[in-house]
Amino acid sequence: MVTARIAVLPGDGVGEEITRAAIAVLDAVAARGGHSFSYSFGKIGGAAIDAHGTALNDETLADCGQSAAILLGAVGGPKWDDPRASVRPEQGLLRIRKELGLYANLRPVRLFSALVDASPLRRQIVEGTDLLVVRELTGGLYFGKPSERRDGPHGREAVDTLAYDETEVRRVVRAACRLAQGRRKHLTSVDKQNVLATSRLWREVAIEVAAEFADVTVEHMLVDTAAMRLVRQPTSFDVIVTENTFGDILTDEASMLAGSMGLLPSASLGDGELGLYEPIHGSAPSHAGKDDINPIAMILSAAMLLRYSLDLDAEARSIEASVQRTLDDGFRTYDIMGAGDGRHKVGTQAMAREIASRLG
Ligand SMILES: NC(=O)c1ccc[n+]([C@@H]2O[C@H](COP(=O)([O-])OP(=O)(O)OC[C@H]3O[C@@H](n4cnc5c(N)ncnc54)[C@H](O)[C@@H]3O)[C@@H](O)[C@H]2O)c1
Structure with a gap:
């Protein structure tokens, strides 16, 4: 049995909806395996700029550093889009990766057989x-100095x-x-x-x-x-x-x-067990609050969290197999509805419920 506190940073746009969907699946995993996961919520990106004037404040960063793992939605949106602004949502992402030493970004790309036509x-x-x-994440052009206009x-x-x-x-x-x-x-x-x-x-x-x-x-x-x-x-x-x-x-x-951004997870890892798990897509602001965005990328990111930060590989595989079964059974969010044998169009939270109900 594993007890773990997970820091959750929903961020902006659809971030709240997809992290809620992933937590529903994590809770179902915990209930089946006798594990105990607790969650501490913090702000990053535009939400943090509005609340604290900075894209990630020291308290949230410290809380993340002391947690077992970090689940992150996405950051950004039209409200904070000015590229010349001195405070920008993506600064929160760069800071958390750099300060927690998360230098290896893992992005698996696996084609689900039910969705071959979506490609x-x-x-x-x-x-x-x-x-x-595996992308190097804390060095190179994005961090090198000088970086300036003159x-x-x-x-x-x-x-x-x-x-x-x-x-x-x-x-x-x-x-x-x-x-x-x-x-x-x-x-x-x-x-x-x-x-x-x-x-x-x-x-x-x-x-x-x-x-x-x-x-x-x-x-x-x-x-x-x-x-x-x-x-x-x-x-x-x-x-x-x-x-x-x-x-x-x-x-x-x-x-x-x-075939869809909504399917692809990622993990950012360093030398220890701590990792940051987020979908590869952005905050899709035009979908915020509509309950239609695909939560699979976020749910598969939660599976990576179980595998790499909590050493729960069997549980991670169980989520991945459950996603496969849910797709095989014809459940689709709007973005993949046309692919394969799509029979049941569902929203974000309903997709999470279908996946949770098929856990092995
Ligand atoms: N890591 C991050 O937080 C991250 C990454 C990329 C972009 N962004 C930010 O997100 C904001 C929006 O960027 P964007 O519109 O270029 O990219 P985006 O990935 O947010 O969305 C682009 C489009 O892709 C589709 N899409 C994305 N995710 C989906 C999902 N899970 N299910 C179904 N469809 C999905 C939607 O049609 C959406 O309108 C910007 O502010 C950008 O800077 C953040």
């Missing part, structure tokens, strides 16, 4: 896709800095190798070593780390080739590891394989 790619190409992208001799100019040290590369490639060991033991390390010095370091360190994992086959691929291969032969990938910016772009590309 924009042909069935022959996409069927059987089951890959995991006046130069030719007018306005701007600079961003791409920097990595070997420790940052080693830990995320090592994490990816360990994840590959638990899967099909194939790792693709993605870089741009023909052009970038950081990529040459990345490849050098990745080769050193790979030598520690004799049972994992490691290949190295340029990011442009990887982008092509993802749409031409997605089933050739098992685990992909890459730096922050390449990972940001490749994960969005890979997410399209599954």
Whole structure:
């Protein structure tokens, strides 16, 4: 029996609805397995800006750091959209990842057989896709200094800095190798070593780390080739590891394989058990309060929480199998209604109830 306190940061837009749906499924898991999960709620993103003037305050961050895991909805919305504003919702995300040392972002992309038709790619190409992208999350371009706009001799100019040290590369490639060991033991390390010095370091360190994992086959691929291969032969990938910016772009590309943003979970992990779990989609403000958004991405994120932060792998698999059964039984939210044998159109909370009722 596991007792755990989970920090819940619903954020903005549909965040409250999807976190509520995930908690309903977590509670059903707890009731079946005799576990006890409690939840402490905090604000992040626009909601935190409105309440505290900052996208994530110190108290909420401290509470998250002391919890077993963090469940996060999504942040952002038109009210806080001005890109020149000094306080912006996504600063909350960057801060929590950086300060809690959550350097490895895991994004599994698995195509549910009931939804093969939802993919924009042909069935022959996409069927059987089951890959995991591990993106470095706390280094690279999004954090390098200087990052600024200034006046130069030719007018306005701007600079961003791409920097990595070997420790940052080693830990995320090592994490990816360990994840590959638990899967099909194939790792693709993605870089741009023909052009970038950081990529040459990345490849050098990745080769050193790979030598520690004799049972994992490691290949190295340029990011442009990887982008092509993802749409031409997605089933050739098992685990992909890459730096922050390449990972940001490749994960969005890979997410399209599954057919809807509403299906894809993510986990951000560091060296300890603490992890942050969130869907890959945003706060979908136009759907807020309508009870129509697909909660599956958030519910599968909760399954990852059970697996990686609470060591409850059987319970995680039970949620994943239950999602599969619910889809096989024809239940669909609006975004996937046209895919496969969709017979029952349901809203957010009803989908969560269907999934909870099918837990093994
Ligand atoms: N991690 C995050 O919190 C995160 C990520 C991306 C975008 N955002 C923010 O979210 C806000 C809205 O961004 P956006 O509209 O570009 O992207 P979005 O992902 O919020 O939504 C785009 C569209 O995708 C569809 N969609 C997304 N999630 C869905 C789900 N679970 N079920 C069904 N359909 C779904 C909806 O049609 C929605 O209108 C912006 O403020 C943006 O900055 C936040």
